[in-house]
Structure formats: structure tokens, C-alpha cells
Amino acid sequence: MTLTELRYIVAVARERHFGRAAEACFVSQPTLSVAIKKLEEELEVKLFERGGAEVSVTPLGDEIVRQAQATLESAASIKEIARRGKDPLAGPLRLGVIYTIGPYLLPALVRQTIDHLPQMPLMLQENFTVRLLEMLRTGELDCAILAEPFPDTGLAIAPLYDEPFQVAVPHRHALADRPSITSAELKQETMLLLGTGHCFRDHVLEVCPEFARFASHAEGIRKSFEGSSLETIKHMVAAGMGITVVPGLSVPPPGAPSDGLVNYVPFADPVPTRRVVLAWRRSFTRYEAIAALRNAIYACALPGATRLSS
Structure with a gap:
């Protein structure tokens, strides 16, 4: 052998x-x-x-x-x-990220690692949670940034941050100028959802379980549409096709270039959130690389999110 x-x-x-x-x-x-x-x-x-x-x-x-x-x-x-023995952080780190985190965290994270960890370049892979878990198991990835919950696969887990959700509505919508929205107020709206396979779709359905039935005749639902990415769905919202729920980091910061066609409204208490974690195999030996990556993530702005230290 x-x-x-x-x-x-x-x-x-x-x-x-x-x-x-x-x-x-x-x-x-x-x-x-x-x-x-x-x-x-x-x-x-x-x-x-x-x-x-x-x-x-x-x-x-x-x-x-x-x-x-x-x-x-x-x-x-x-x-x-x-x-x-020469440099604990030497060598690339193969990092997986789910689709609803990658576009909003990676630009800042890549800048952090280039500036402070040039000897540890990130080799990035975006994919669905189930695929990233498989790639971790087979050794194709060293670690992955995921949103809980996901199946217990015996991985080591370190919490990163809790991220609140917001509601994206067309700027002329009746809810657009509200200071906050409850999940109950979304029942009569046309909801735009991510397609099957996205864990954030499941998070939205936990907040608004009425939309799980996907029937135009179901009580409290007019209709549901599906999109392939959050950014696609935001364009659908801007076109007036409906509303959607988005993670906080995907909300453009105040003063950012925007076409002004979408308003983002916070949820009323209790605000729904998702917990974002870093996962890796327990047999992975580059502990310093994992710690350095966590510190690089904490150094990112993470607007609205609550950093978790343990």
C-alpha cells in the first residue's frame, strides 16, 4: 500500500x-x-x-x-x-464561501489578507453549503465560511458573527418609508426567493413560513418568484416585481452609489438573524492559518453584524 x-x-x-x-x-x-x-x-x-x-x-x-x-x-x-518552523502562515489557504456571503465579505477580506498576510494567499471557491461540506470532507478545501444550521459532519466550528436580515422593497412601495417591518406584514406581499440549494432561502422561509407553500391560491400569499442570486433578486425588486429579505452585509452602505430604486427596511424586534461560522476539518494542522483568517475577518467592517469571539 x-x-x-x-x-x-x-x-x-x-x-x-x-x-x-x-x-x-x-x-x-x-x-x-x-x-x-x-x-x-x-x-x-x-x-x-x-x-x-x-x-x-x-x-x-x-x-x-x-x-x-x-x-x-x-x-x-x-x-x-x-x-x-520557518513561517507558520506560509502557503495558500483554500477557502470556501457560500454564495450569499462571498460577494459581500470577500472584497474586504481579500484586501485584508493581501495587506497583512501576503504569504498566505486565499484560493477561493464559492458554492452551495452541501457542496462545500463535501469538499471539506474530501480535502479539496481547508476551511469554509458557512451559515448555520448545517448537518453535523464532525467539523471544527468557530463562530464569526451574527448578521441581521432586512427587507428590500421598491422605493415607491407602501412599506418603503417605514422605520421597521414585522414578518407578519410580509404575508400579503409578492415574495422573491433564491432558488433551491441556497441555505439563505431556508432562512427566509423560517422568517416567513407562509411562503413555503408556493401556491398562488394559498392563504396569505399572492405569488412567489425565484432568482439565481441576491443581486438578481434585487434587480427584480427594483423593477417592482416584489419584495425580498436580504442579509445585512448585502445592504449598500449609506452614501454608496445607488440607483435609488430599492429601499432597505429593518425588521422590528425580534430581528431575525443568521450565524456565520468558520468550519474546518479537525485533522487540519494549520491552526495559525485558521486564527489569522478569523482575525482578518474581524478586521473587516461587517456593518450591522455582531462579532463573536468564541
């Missing part, structure tokens, strides 16, 4: 395809296939089901792949230990 063989089975489990796994490992498919077959013969177990267009991992194979990933990380930590 070799580390190379372990890399191959982790790649196949991640890609669910021998050809793509071979490309990811920079070897030919026959080379990868022969190595995996050799490992299966040595272990006397079947790691993968090869029928159909997509490869699947057997139940026992899944356990072995998880251990292989941990073994590869342990081996990599030897180099990390040596690198940390």
Missing part, C-alpha cells in the same frame, strides 16, 4: 469517475485503474462499484477512503510542520 494508491482512491471517490480522477492525479486512466485494482486485491475488498456511467463507493470502501484521506493529511502535515 502506497500514498499514491491512497491518493488515487480518494480522487475516484471525489470525482465518481475513473477518467476524471486520473486527470486530477495527472496520470493515465490505465495507470490509475491498475493501481486501484492492486490495492483492492491487497486489501481483499471491493472499494468501488463500476457499473453505469458513474462510479459509486461501496460502504466498506467509504470507510477506507475516509481513513485514506486522514492518512494523506497526516503525511502532508509532516511538510506543514517543517514549513511552520
Whole structure:
């Protein structure tokens, strides 16, 4: 059994395809296939089901792949230990961010890391929560910025900040000049939602559960529309198609260039919020990099959010 063989089975489990796994490992498919077959013969177990267009991992194979990933990380930590002896923060950090956080946090965060952590460039990946969790598990990412709740995957979690929600309405809307809005007042409105897969969609439906029924005849609902991103939905609000709920960091700051077509109104108490956290594998050894990233996030403006220190 070799580390190379372990890399191959982790790649196949991640890609669910021998050809793509071979490309990811920079070897030919026959080379990868022969190595995996050799490992299966040595272990006397079947790691993968090869029928159909997509490869699947057997139940026992899944356990072995998880251990292989941990073994590869342990081996990599030897180099990390040596690198940390010279500079604990040396080397890129692979960071994942969900779609409803990335556009609003990353510009300031990237500036912070360039200015104060030039030896630790961020390699960024935006995606849905479920995909980022999978990438953390398989080692494609080192850490990720997520919004709770999400499935317990045994990850280490550090809270970053609590972010309040606001209501985005067309500037000529009857609610546009209100000092605050209750969730009950949104029941009769046309609500614009993110599409399935976005965790923020679920957050909005917790605030306004009436919209979960998605039927134009449902009591208290006129109609619901879906958008692919918060910015797309804001354009729909500006066009007068309805209203939406947005996270606080996505609200343009006072004095920012704006077309004035959207008004942002706070919620009345109790204000709905989401908790944003940093997650990483417990086996990840670059503790100083995680701490430095948290400090860089805390150094960002985070308007309206409440920073959390523990």
C-alpha cells in the first residue's frame, strides 16, 4: 500500500469517475485503474462499484477512503510542520464561501489578507453549503465560511458573527418609508426567493413560513418568484416585481452609489438573524492559518453584524 494508491482512491471517490480522477492525479486512466485494482486485491475488498456511467463507493470502501484521506493529511502535515518552523502562515489557504456571503465579505477580506498576510494567499471557491461540506470532507478545501444550521459532519466550528436580515422593497412601495417591518406584514406581499440549494432561502422561509407553500391560491400569499442570486433578486425588486429579505452585509452602505430604486427596511424586534461560522476539518494542522483568517475577518467592517469571539 502506497500514498499514491491512497491518493488515487480518494480522487475516484471525489470525482465518481475513473477518467476524471486520473486527470486530477495527472496520470493515465490505465495507470490509475491498475493501481486501484492492486490495492483492492491487497486489501481483499471491493472499494468501488463500476457499473453505469458513474462510479459509486461501496460502504466498506467509504470507510477506507475516509481513513485514506486522514492518512494523506497526516503525511502532508509532516511538510506543514517543517514549513511552520520557518513561517507558520506560509502557503495558500483554500477557502470556501457560500454564495450569499462571498460577494459581500470577500472584497474586504481579500484586501485584508493581501495587506497583512501576503504569504498566505486565499484560493477561493464559492458554492452551495452541501457542496462545500463535501469538499471539506474530501480535502479539496481547508476551511469554509458557512451559515448555520448545517448537518453535523464532525467539523471544527468557530463562530464569526451574527448578521441581521432586512427587507428590500421598491422605493415607491407602501412599506418603503417605514422605520421597521414585522414578518407578519410580509404575508400579503409578492415574495422573491433564491432558488433551491441556497441555505439563505431556508432562512427566509423560517422568517416567513407562509411562503413555503408556493401556491398562488394559498392563504396569505399572492405569488412567489425565484432568482439565481441576491443581486438578481434585487434587480427584480427594483423593477417592482416584489419584495425580498436580504442579509445585512448585502445592504449598500449609506452614501454608496445607488440607483435609488430599492429601499432597505429593518425588521422590528425580534430581528431575525443568521450565524456565520468558520468550519474546518479537525485533522487540519494549520491552526495559525485558521486564527489569522478569523482575525482578518474581524478586521473587516461587517456593518450591522455582531462579532463573536468564541
